[in-house]
Amino acid sequence: MSLSDSQFMRYSRHLLMDDIGEQGQQRLLNAHVLIVGMGGLGCPVSLYLAAAGLGGLTLCDGDTVDQSNLQRQILYTPEDYGKPKALCAQQRLLALNPDIEVNIFTEELSPATLAPSYDLVVDCTDNLATRQQLNAYCFAQKIPFVSASALGWEGQLVAFDFAASGNLCLNCIIDKESAEPLLNCSNSGVVGPVLGVMGSLQATTAIRILVGYFKQHGRVQRYDGKSGQWLTLNAKANPQCDICGVR
Amino acid sequence: MPLSCSIKPAASPATGLLGLNMIKLLFFGRLGDFAEGVAPNIEARADLTPAKIRDLLAADHPALFAELSQPQVLISLNQMIVGWEQPVFDGAELAFLPPVTGG
Ligand SMILES: [Zn+2]
Numbered sequence: 160m161s162l163s164d165s166q167f168m169r170y171s172r173h174l175l176m177d178d179i180g181e182q183g184q185q186r187l188l189n190a191h192v193l194i195v196g197m198g199g200l201g202c203p204v205s206l207y208l209a210a211a212g213l214g215g216l217t218l219c220d221g222d223t224v225d226q227s228n229l230q231r232q233i234l235y236t237p238e239d240y241g242k243p244k245a246l247c248a249q250q251r252l253l254a255l256n257p258d259i260e261v262n263i264f265t266e267e268l269s270p271a272t273l274a275p276s277y278d279l280v281v282d283c284t285d286n287l288a289t290r291q292q293l294n295a296y297c298f299a300q301k302i303p304f305v306s307a308s309a310l311g312w313e314g315q316l317v318a319f320d321f322a323a324s325g326n327l328c329l330n331c332i333i334d335k336e337s338a339e340p341l342l343n344c345s346n347s348g349v350v351g352p353v354l355g356v357m358g359s360l361q362a363t364t365a366i367r368i369l370v371g372y373f374k375q376h377g378r379v380q381r382y383d384g385k386s387g388q389w390l391t392l393n394a395k396a397n398p399q400c401d402i403c404g405v406r
Numbered sequence: 407m408p409l410s411c412s413i414k415p416a417a418s419p420a421t422g423l424l425g426l427n428m429i430k431l432l433f434f435g436r437l438g439d440f441a442e443g444v445a446p447n448i449e450a451r452a453d454l455t456p457a458k459i460r461d462l463l464a465a466d467h468p469a470l471f472a473e474l475s476q477p478q479v480l481i482s483l484n485q486m487i488v489g490w491e492q493p494v495f496d497g498a499e500l501a502f503l504p505p506v507t508g509g
Contacts, residue, residue, distance in 0.1 A: 200509045285509040287478070308506045313435040315506040332487055338477040340505040349508055379480070379487065381503060383435040390434060390501070392480070394487040 160185065169258065170212050183370040184212060190369050191215030191260075191276075195268055195293060196283035197244040198222070199231040199349060200307055203358030204281050204365075206234065209252040211366060215260045216252065217275065218245045221267040231351035268292060279368060281361055282306035287339060294329035295402050297321050303368045304329070307357045310342060312350050312385035314357035317394075318364045320373050327377040327396035328403040335401070353384045429454070429494055432501040433470070440470040450496045456481045457490040459500065478505035 162170070162181060166188075173179045173187075192213050194201050197220035208216060224232075224239040224247055232244075239247040245263040252261050264272045268289055273296055280302065282293050290306055297304035298321050306329060307316040319328060360380070367373050379392040398404050427450045433441035444467060448459070464471040473479075480503040481488055494500055 196509045198509050283509045285507065287507065308509055310506045310508045311436055313504070313506050332480075333478055340476045340478055340507055342476075342505075343508050354509075381434060381506075385435070386438070388434070390482075390485075390503070392482045392485050392487050392501075392503075 162188075166212070166258065169256075173211070178372070179370055186369050186371070187212050187366065188214040190278040191217065192365060193217045193219065193272070193277040193280045194283060195219045195272070195280065195289065196285065197232075197234070197248050198228070198283065198285065199309065199351070199354035200283035200358045200361065201244075201281075202232045202234040202248070203355050204283055204361045205248060205252055206255065207359060207362035208281075208365060209256045209259055209261070211362070212256065213259060213365075213369075215262070217262040217264070217272075217277070218248050218252075219264040219266075219268055219272045220244045220248075221265065231349065231354050233351075233355075276300075277302060279303045279305065279365055281365055283358070283361070285343060287333065287335065287337060291330060291335040294319075298328050298402050303365075303373070305361050305364050305368070307361045309349055309354050309357050311347060312353055312383055314353050314360075314382045314384075316357055316360050316364065316380045317377065318368070318373070318375065320368055320376050323373075324376040326400075326403045327394060328400060330402045331397040331400045332377070332379065332394045350384055353382070356382055356384070427451075427496050429459075429496070430499040431459070432499060434501055434503040435506075437470070437473055437502055437504045440473050441467070443467070444470065450494070450498075454494045455491050456483075456488070456494065456500060456502070459494070460490075460502075473504060474502055476505055478507065479503065480505075 170184045173184050222244050223241050224235045234248050234251045243265040245265045249261045249263045280297050282290050301321045303320045305318040377394045381390040428447045429450050430447050460474045482501045
């Protein structure tokens, strides 16, 4: 399959890059990505992936748009108050790029969400239980998993390519039995563009994996927007891990 | 604020390199706000672990101790994520990172 004239124009800035080119763009157009959580991270992730020509996006979020979301959730407007986030996002993303397919689930993550097959999952949720559910799903399906979170001035990203590497997963780094900390975005706040930084990094990482340049399985990136500092940490597989350990 | 007698602040060597028997401490992100007055380097000794270092901070830095006792705090030893009971050796850099959970 080759690109249409309109696709040649739309994606010309990818096509100009030797290490993406027509072949890389075709990989993006053929890929279907699941984005779970359409809040502060899901908005930039989905905007960039839709613009980049990810052929299929599935958005999952059970929430409706609230006035307090608009400080950081850049897909939504006051006209969206009370409407499902996934539905509003689908309309915006298709307006941005009618060339792609956007499916939605307007409820929390459920077996129905995970029934179709995906090429990659982006975790934009706000709780460990859902993150761990997605980690286990991606490990079992042997598909890449790009997870991020943010709070206050800080963000964290970790990605796994389970198609290429069989051990080391999110549960090796943060035990799934861990309690939730007291602080979250609802009770302690978050700087909007910090979510933009981390969401852009998630979208970049997803594109990097799909085009074929990912070698950082399980590496943790941390950003502190207050000091402007970045930290990169390595992690080791836990042989006793419930998800990826040897049993 | 003086540290408890069990953690001695180390003089910064002029070279900027860690001297022997020292462990460099880093409190990333918002943990830094709770770590004012904590010496950047501490004296290494036998059987030191991240858990023991946290406990040694409790008396003089109760707010930092409380933050370090939150679930999902990450610990890294020379840029490798480790557990609370990992032995900490001379010359190591030990970082504590607060949990980041929102989306
Ligand atoms: Zn694991």
